[in-house]
Amino acid sequence: MKELMLGNQAVARGLYESGVRVVSSYPGTPSTEITEYIAKYPEVYSEWAPNEKVACEVAFGASLGGARSFCAMKHVGLNVAADPVYTASYIGVNAGMVIGVADDPGMHSSQNEQDSRHHAIASKVPMLEPCDSAECKEYAMLAYEISEKYDTPVMLRLSTRISHSRSPVEVGERITPPEKPYVKNVGKNVMMPAMAKARHVFVEQRTAALREYAENSGINRIIEGGDIGVIAAGTTFNYAYEALGGKASYLKLGMVNPLPVELIKTFASKVKRLIICEELDDIIETHCLKHGIKCEGKSLFSFCGEYSQSIIRKAVLGEEYEYRTFPEQFPARPPVLCPGCPHRGLFYALKGLGVYVSGDIGCYTLAAQKPLDCLDACLCMGASVSGLHGFNTARGAEQAKRSVAVIGDSTFIHSGITGLIDIAYNKGISTVIVLDNSITGMTGHQNNPANGLTIHGDPTVAVDLEALAHAVGFASVRVTDPYDVETTRKVVAEELQKEEPSLVIARRPCALLKTAQRKKPLIVTDACVGCKSCLKVGCPAISVENKHAVIDNNQCIGCGVCAFACRVGAIKEDE
Amino acid sequence: MTYNILIAGVGGQGTLLASKLMGVVFMGKGYDLKVSEVHGMSQRGGSVVTYVRFGDKVSSTVIEKGEADMVLSFELLESARWLPYLKKDGVLISNTQKINPMPVITGQAEYPRDIAEKLRSTGVRLHTVDALALAEKAGSAKSVNVVLLGVAAKYLGMEREAWENAIRATVPPKTVDINLAAFDAGYTL
Numbered sequence: 001m002k003e004l005m006l007g008n009q010a011v012a013r014g015l016y017e018s019g020v021r022v023v024s025s026y027p028g029t030p031s032t033e034i035t036e037y038i039a040k041y042p043e044v045y046s047e048w049a050p051n052e053k054v055a056c057e058v059a060f061g062a063s064l065g066g067a068r069s070f071c072a073m074k075h076v077g078l079n080v081a082a083d084p085v086y087t088a089s090y091i092g093v094n095a096g097m098v099i100g101v102a103d104d105p106g107m108h109s110s111q112n113e114q115d116s117r118h119h120a121i122a123s124k125v126p127m128l129e130p131c132d133s134a135e136c137k138e139y140a141m142l143a144y145e146i147s148e149k150y151d152t153p154v155m156l157r158l159s160t161r162i163s164h165s166r167s168p169v170e171v172g173e174r175i176t177p178p179e180k181p182y183v184k185n186v187g188k189n190v191m192m193p194a195m196a197k198a199r200h201v202f203v204e205q206r207t208a209a210l211r212e213y214a215e216n217s218g219i220n221r222i223i224e225g226g227d228i229g230v231i232a233a234g235t236t237f238n239y240a241y242e243a244l245g246g247k248a249s250y251l252k253l254g255m256v257n258p259l260p261v262e263l264i265k266t267f268a269s270k271v272k273r274l275i276i277c278e279e280l281d282d283i284i285e286t287h288c289l290k291h292g293i294k295c296e297g298k299s300l301f302s303f304c305g306e307y308s309q310s311i312i313r314k315a316v317l318g319e320e321y322e323y324r325t326f327p328e329q330f331p332a333r334p335p336v337l338c339p340g341c342p343h344r345g346l347f348y349a350l351k352g353l354g355v356y357v358s359g360d361i362g363c364y365t366l367a368a369q370k371p372l373d374c375l376d377a378c379l380c381m382g383a384s385v386s387g388l389h390g391f392n393t394a395r396g397a398e399q400a401k402r403s404v405a406v407i408g409d410s411t412f413i414h415s416g417i418t419g420l421i422d423i424a425y426n427k428g429i430s431t432v433i434v435l436d437n438s439i440t441g442m443t444g445h446q447n448n449p450a451n452g453l454t455i456h457g458d459p460t461v462a463v464d465l466e467a468l469a470h471a472v473g474f475a476s477v478r479v480t481d482p483y484d485v486e487t488t489r490k491v492v493a494e495e496l497q498k499e500e501p502s503l504v505i506a507r508r509p510c511a512l513l514k515t516a517q518r519k520k521p522l523i524v525t526d527a528c529v530g531c532k533s534c535l536k537v538g539c540p541a542i543s544v545e546n547k548h549a550v551i552d553n554n555q556c557i558g559c560g561v562c563a564f565a566c567r568v569g570a571i572k573e574d575e
Numbered sequence: 576m577t578y579n580i581l582i583a584g585v586g587g588q589g590t591l592l593a594s595k596l597m598g599v600v601f602m603g604k605g606y607d608l609k610v611s612e613v614h615g616m617s618q619r620g621g622s623v624v625t626y627v628r629f630g631d632k633v634s635s636t637v638i639e640k641g642e643a644d645m646v647l648s649f650e651l652l653e654s655a656r657w658l659p660y661l662k663k664d665g666v667l668i669s670n671t672q673k674i675n676p677m678p679v680i681t682g683q684a685e686y687p688r689d690i691a692e693k694l695r696s697t698g699v700r701l702h703t704v705d706a707l708a709l710a711e712k713a714g715s716a717k718s719v720n721v722v723l724l725g726v727a728a729k730y731l732g733m734e735r736e737a738w739e740n741a742i743r744a745t746v747p748p749k750t751v752d753i754n755l756a757a758f759d760a761g762y763t764l
Contacts, residue, residue, distance in 0.1 A: 239635050331676050
């Protein structure tokens with residue numbers, strides 16, 4: 001039976017049908033739904049891990065213990081997991097182990113556009129890349145066969161357009177893979193210099209064997225057509241096929257590491273012009289040039305952003321479609337913090353204090369935009385805390401009284417804790433603010449170790465943020481409600497003045513949670529003078545029309561932050 | 576042949592339900608299809624777009640400028656934004672609802688006046704509909720998405736029963752009646 005499935009859902013189905021027993025992941029767009037879907041299968045143990053490194057290590061341990069295992073992450077998550085991945089490559093597997101990694105060309109929801117194929121090459125791990133939901137399932141299953149046959153972790157590379165598109169998938173039954181007993185093997189499983197030297201030799205032999213697989217297995221296949229030759233994989237193959245159809249022949253790659261050599265030479269000999277279509281970096285092109293195969297690639301296409309059929313049509317055929325345009329300029333519509341978002345009150349308070357704000361990854365990164373305009377830096381998960389320590393160290397103790405770090409609860413658990421330890425241990429006096437909204441928000445509401453709920457929504461222990469801060473050496477820990485802007489501002493101002501490190505927890509559940517408190521929409525009284533002070537909080541539910549503030553009843557949940565911003569007390573609760 | 580539908584709106588308006596229902600119907604008719612969605616940061620009140628493509632064999636997941644047979648827009652300003660994606664002879668179905676984007680709220684930009692008239696001046700086939708009023712009449716302002724789906728369904732030439740079955744199979748049981756009323760409000764316009 002065929003079902004219409006999201007790419008990520010089809011990966012989850014492939015894991016299920018392969019008999020996978022253990023899945024551990026950290027959410028990250030566009031990879032998140034793989035693990036959300038796998039959590040619906042009671043036969044599979046699944047969990048949210050604190051970060052991708054932990055998730056990958058759990059998958060490694062499960063493989064060693066004899067269960068087929070999986071971990072999912074976004075491209076930048078693979079940087080966090082790189083440490084275990086590179087050495088798991090040496091150790092190999094007992095039961096099959098697959099790492100799902102989703103790139104985000106075009107940066108729909110990411111801080112960079114890195115190409116995860118580099119990690120596959122550098123860690124010498126084979127990488128498969130599906131082009132639709134059917135292949136997502138097929139390749140997820142194939143990955144376990146390759147993993148166990150060649151004794152290697154396997155990466156499954158996805159991208160936004162594959163992960164987040166739906167297409168038909170043939171659904172099958174779950175298999176029970178052969179038993180994999182645990183047998184102690186120090187030479188294979190304990191990586192210290194003497195053993196690792198031998199395993200490195202194995203890894204090189206394995207790569208040679210996998211290259212043979214890439215040449216002959218049929219996973220990389222030629223589709224005969226016109227005399228333009230295109231080499232592509234994944235979503236880029238779809239674009240090329242859409243743009244060029246029968247005018248071109250294709251070498252569709254299903255395995256993007258290691259790459260075949262003889263197959264490409266054979267394909268090149270059959271076509272007049274060889275074009276490499278690859279989003280992001282020039283990995284296939286460089287491979288061709290290294291082996292003396294003449295081709296065109298980045299001379300036609302960009303290193304930046306997503307490709308599409310129209311980009312390829314224009315670059316290869318010089319053709320463009322006609323279209324109409326709206327006859328005048330119009331405003332952009334950037335994403336914004338939701339009405340009632342607890343982050344808004346915190347940032348409005350910080351804006352009043354005029355402090356340097358070291359930012360982090362999450363919904364609250366949106367506070368960088370006008371009108372809040374409140375972030376000074378955002379680098380990667382956890383960097384707000386350690387980055388603030390560096391900034392304050394460079395600029396001195398007085399600066400430390402005028403700067404804060406902001407980090408969400410999930411991001412803090414992911415990699416903010418080590419930064420906190422660094423501050424306390426090294427006698428810093430920085431002020432760190434955890435925006436505790438009891439959920440991993442931006443990726444679509446996943447539970448995390450700080451909210452006391454498992455991936456299935458079952459109650460579990462919650463990290464006690466206050467006790468944790470005390471334990472690492474932060475004596476001063478305060479909790480504040482960000483809807484209460486005045487108190488929040490006062491608490492942060494007091495903590496900034498202290499000659500010791502401080503943790504402020506701005507605690508209030510995400511406004512989109514079912515458990516969030518919703519009050520009646522606020523009203524604007526005749527006292528309004530149309531001064532637009534209320535617009536400085538950047539709430540989509542409030543605007544000023546004909547010199548009078550207007551609150552949208554469909555959006556407002558009565559958080560009261562705009563009422564705090566109003567200079568004449570014109571915004572009130574509806575009695 | 577592939578038929579291309581671009582659904583545009585503002586994060587939170589429920590464009591994903593409309594595309595999901597289309598997916599169920601086209602799949603039921605035996606077509607190959609791809610439905611491409613937006614998740615993550617851009618969903619937070621930003622301009623969002625979903626591509627629905629169906630036909631004998633669909634390759635690309637996206638719809639580019641000049642390629643859409645239909646643009647189904649949930650908001651007036653978004654109609655202006657996504658107009659270039661329509662084929663020259665395609666149809667633009669536009670909700671007349673206006674939602675101010677942040678640059679307008681903060682006074683950095685103005686919401687364009689007379690968008691529908693300006694759209695018509697380009698020669699585009701335009702069908703405007705006050706979907707919010709129809710949704711409220713049907714029983715819930717939140718069913719704007721299904722009202723618009725009803726309007727689109729009329730153009731797609733598939734029988735009402737297929738849509739009704741898709742709605743019954745997809746939305747929460749408690750909301751079936753409201754959603755069917757909303758669908759018919761659009762379908763019978």
